[in-house]
Amino acid sequence: xxxxxxxxxxxxxxxxxxxxxxxxxxxxxxxxxxxxxxxxxxxx
Numbered sequence: 001x002x003x004x005x006x007x008x009x010x011x012x013x014x015x016x017x018x019x020x021x022x023x024x025x026x027x028x029x030x031x032x033x034x035x036x037x038x039x040x041x042x043x044x
Contacts, residue, residue, distance in 0.1 A: 008016070013027075020030035 016030060017027055020027045023030060025033070
């Protein structure tokens with residue numbers, strides 16, 4: 001796995017963190033899942 005450091009605006013970080021907590025995931029797990037979902041949609 002590769003580490004990528006991407007600065008996020010505070011509001012976006014709060015939204016991502018809230019979604020992650022609601023789904024019982026870490027922020028990292030949530031971001032990886034959402035990126036994967038988005039890439040699969042584009043690749044259709």
